[in-house]
Amino acid sequence: MISRKFSVSPSSLVVSDPYPPAISPNQLHPSFKYQKSHHLLPPLVASAASLCSFFLLFSLCFRRLARKRTTPSSDSESKPPYRFSYSLLRRATSSFSNRLGQGGFGPVYSGTLPPTRQPVAIKLMDSASLQGEREFHNELFFASRLHSQHVVSAIGFSSDINRRRFLLVYELMHNGNLQDALLHRKCPELLDWKKRFSIIVDIVKGIQYLHSCDPPVIHGDIKPSNILLDSSLSARIGDFGLARLKSEPQIEIDILKSDGIEMKNSGLELEEEKKGKEEELESNGGSMLEETQSVNTVDEGSLAAEQSPEGFVTIPISEPSPELAEEAAAAPSPSEANFDKISVQSELNISLSCKKNGKVLKSNSMKDWWWKQDIEGAKTSSPMGENKKVKDYVMEWLGKEISKERPKSEWVASEAAATSSSVTTMEKTEKKKSKRRVEWWRSMDEEAIKPKTLKKEKKRPPREWWKEEYCEELAKKKKKKKQQQKRHGINNNDDWWVREAEDLYGERKKAKTQKSSRGNIDSWLDGFNGELFRARRNSHDSAASWEIPKSGGVSSTPSMRGTVCYVAPEYGFGEDLSEKCDVYSFGVLLLVIVSGRRPLQVTGSPLSEFHKANLLSWARHCARHGKLLDLVDQSIKSLDKDQAVLCITIALLCLLKNPSRRPSMKEILGMLSGELEPPQLPVEYSPSTPSRFRTKARKKGL
Numbered sequence: 163m164i165s166r167k168f169s170v171s172p173s174s175l176v177v178s179d180p181y182p183p184a185i186s187p188n189q190l191h192p193s194f195k196y197q198k199s200h201h202l203l204p205p206l207v208a209s210a211a212s213l214c215s216f217f218l219l220f221s222l223c224f225r226r227l228a229r230k231r232t233t234p235s236s237d238s239e240s241k242p243p244y245r246f247s248y249s250l251l252r253r254a255t256s257s258f259s260n261r262l263g264q265g266g267f268g269p270v271y272s273g274t275l276p277p278t279r280q281p282v283a284i285k286l287m288d289s290a291s292l293q294g295e296r297e298f299h300n301e302l303f304f305a306s307r308l309h310s311q312h313v314v315s316a317i318g319f320s321s322d323i324n325r326r327r328f329l330l331v332y333e334l335m336h337n338g339n340l341q342d343a344l345l346h347r348k349c350p351e352l353l354d355w356k357k358r359f360s361i362i363v364d365i366v367k368g369i370q371y372l373h374s375c376d377p378p379v380i381h382g383d384i385k386p387s388n389i390l391l392d393s394s395l396s397a398r399i400g401d402f403g404l405a406r407l408k409s410e411p412q413i414e415i416d417i418l419k420s421d422g423i424e425m426k427n428s429g430l431e432l433e434e435e436k437k438g439k440e441e442e443l444e445s446n447g448g449s450m451l452e453e454t455q456s457v458n459t460v461d462e463g464s465l466a467a468e469q470s471p472e473g474f475v476t477i478p479i480s481e482p483s484p485e486l487a488e489e490a491a492a493a494p495s496p497s498e499a500n501f502d503k504i505s506v507q508s509e510l511n512i513s514l515s516c517k518k519n520g521k522v523l524k525s526n527s528m529k530d531w532w533w534k535q536d537i538e539g540a541k542t543s544s545p546m547g548e549n550k551k552v553k554d555y556v557m558e559w560l561g562k563e564i565s566k567e568r569p570k571s572e573w574v575a576s577e578a579a580a581t582s583s584s585v586t587t588m589e590k591t592e593k594k595k596s597k598r599r600v601e602w603w604r605s606m607d608e609e610a611i612k613p614k615t616l617k618k619e620k621k622r623p624p625r626e627w628w629k630e631e632y633c634e635e636l637a638k639k640k641k642k643k644k645q646q647q648k649r650h651g652i653n654n655n656d657d658w659w660v661r662e663a664e665d666l667y668g669e670r671k672k673a674k675t676q677k678s679s680r681g682n683i684d685s686w687l688d689g690f691n692g693e694l695f696r697a698r699r700n701s702h703d704s705a706a707s708w709e710i711p712k713s714g715g716v717s718s719t720p721s722m723r724g725t726v727c728y729v730a731p732e733y734g735f736g737e738d739l740s741e742k743c744d745v746y747s748f749g750v751l752l753l754v755i756v757s758g759r760r761p762l763q764v765t766g767s768p769l770s771e772f773h774k775a776n777l778l779s780w781a782r783h784c785a786r787h788g789k790l791l792d793l794v795d796q797s798i799k800s801l802d803k804d805q806a807v808l809c810i811t812i813a814l815l816c817l818l819k820n821p822s823r824r825p826s827m828k829e830i831l832g833m834l835s836g837e838l839e840p841p842q843l844p845v846e847y848s849p850s851t852p853s854r855f856r857t858k859a860r861k862k863g864l
């Protein structure tokens with residue numbers, strides 16, 4: 163240090179001296195050294211000043227840039243979804259206090275993002291469920307790539323694999339979901355036909371947008387609770403947890419263990435390290451910048467992640483492309499994917515997680531992956547790990563509803579009858595019934611308490627007393643009615659609704675041989691089985707709402723794809739998920755919107771109104787009898803009858819058994835907008851069609 167000081171030239175020493183000796187102007191001489199350095203002073207001072215201002219400017223710019231990038235603004239460079247810290251989202255929702263709704267995989271809360279005051283909906287995925295995590299990845303994958311005014315966009319997310327915290331941030335849809343607005347009558351505006359029709363058109367545009375992506379995106383779970391309404395009551399498609407890209411045949415993908423993933427891992431570790439600091443900051447009321455500094459940043463368009471002061475992730479967003487389809491096709495089953503090692507980018511590009519010890523993975527199609535998920539899902543969804551059929555599930559539900567309908571006194575009487583010694587005919591039957599119930603409950607108890615090892619041995623299935631009782635009652639009623647008709651010489655086939663299901667699912671022949679009423683109810687439910695085949699853990703419609711219960715209710719769904727009543731029958735029979743599956747679900751939704759009721763609804767007494775319980779069968783029946791308008795919600799104001807008939811006709815076309823006969827969403831849009839000719843009713847539902855022809859057509863499976 164000292165030697166360096168001495169090496170400095172005398173002139174510079176003089177210049178750098180802040181306190182030069184005070185001299186009078188008279189003392190100045192041209193030969194004086196100080197005078198020479200005086201010439202250098204202005205440029206040096208100027209350069210120092212400019213250097214200072216440059217540093218000042220640079221730091222200002224940097225701070226500004228950093229602050230800007232931490233907020234989801236309209237900045238054209240940074241696009242959502244952003245990665246937020248958990249603490250920020252907790253603050254945004256006031257510690258998750260304002261619940262908007264409950265999804266199958268966790269609750270949704272409303273909140274406001276601190277810096278911009280942007281209202282958001284934050285979905286907190288069920289941390290304990292693997293399926294919840296899967297839906298999180300899937301939803302993020304799609305929601306971040308789809309940009310349309312008819313689709314609910316994801317603003318950001320927060321994910322912490324170690325703590326199993328998965329959150330999704332969406333733009334807030336102020337009017338909630340269509341299920342609540344329409345079926346729970348929370349939105350009086352929907353009593354106006356015009357509003358309903360405009361919602362229908364919005365939904366068609368939304369699905370049409372998904373199907374027009376390359377490769378097409380199949381939503382896979384179109385239903386009222388997944389249609390959200392914004393502040394102007396425009397409908398948008400939400401919940402992409404079950405969505406998928408249309409599968410491509412035979413794709414071979416090279417699996418590379420990317421450096422990017424390694425880097426991101428280290429980023430995650432760092433995040434963990436910083437968590438303590440973050441929480442400390444929060445308790446001190448730390449700024450968003452400070453909070454988000456703990457989060458990784460990923461370079462746009464690249465895999466490499468780097469630690470940076472900007473506390474958010476910029477994700478490459480594009481419309482679904484063929485490459486994405488390939489990537490997605492190679493995505494492994496969750497059991498294959500090591501979620502611990504995959505972080506930020508791989509969370510978003512689930513498709514990139516196609517690795518298995520650095521080897522090449524062959525995948526027939528995405529179907530494999532989803533199929534594996536199905537199996538996994540089935541295992542995890544059912545509390546007992548069993549593969550219960552939806553039919554059993556419906557039977558169980560029906561049993562409950564029937565038991566609800568019975569006056570309590572009757573139950574008490576029946577129990578009393580079981581122990582009573584006085585034996586009348588009435589008491590005898592009640593005794594029989596009661597015994598059957600007790601037997602059933604006992605068998606259920608045995609099932610529950612039996613050790614797991616013993617469970618495997620084959621045992622006669624427990625008797626379903628409600629089914630038997632219902633069938634007995636039905637048989638009695640039928641017999642009575644037949645006798646009456648015989649007496650009056652009438653033959654008006656009151657069991658059309660049973661035949662409806664039989665015809666539709668080719669069960670008629672079989673049912674004819676099964677003459678008992680039990681055969682009838684079975685085949686009717688088999689019809690449901692087609693329509694209700696696959697389901698997903700679901701939450702929105704509760705048992706109390708007279709519809710098939712979802713999560714929290716009886717879980718008997720054999721797979722996690724789609725929702726009962728809305729899922730296309732061909733998908734239930736193992737076919738690929740195609741756009742036509744969405745078309746089918748849309749058909750059910752369309753009927754629900756027009757009729758203002760659920761697809762499976764038992765109102766009042768289940769026995770008297772049973773023929774209307776299945777909306778689809780009821781709609782087909784109305785069509786055959788030329789009474790389409792009977793389906794329309796009676797509370798609708800200023801109904802446009804032509805539009806209503808058009809909607810029901812389109813719905814019936816969408817519900818055709820053969821997927822290739824269903825119209826595409828583009829065609830539906832054309833029909834609704836008047837660009838295309840209004841469609842004709844499917845020939846088998848036309849009132850003028852002779853029944854002989856209908857049967858023939860149906861036999862051919864058209």
Ligand SMILES: Nc1ncnc2c1ncn2[C@@H]1O[C@H](COP(=O)(O)OP(=O)(O)OP(=O)(O)O)[C@@H](O)[C@H]1O
Pocket residue numbers: 262263264265266267268269270283285314332333334335336338339387388390400401699700701702712
């Ligand atoms: N962006 C949003 N804006 C406003 N409310 C929302 C938003 N997203 C979800 N919700 C509300 O939260 C509820 C739960 O949503 P979520 O998508 O998790 O489940 P769901 O679709 O209703 O049921 P499931 O998961 O069983 O299909 C919705 O029904 C809706 O009322």
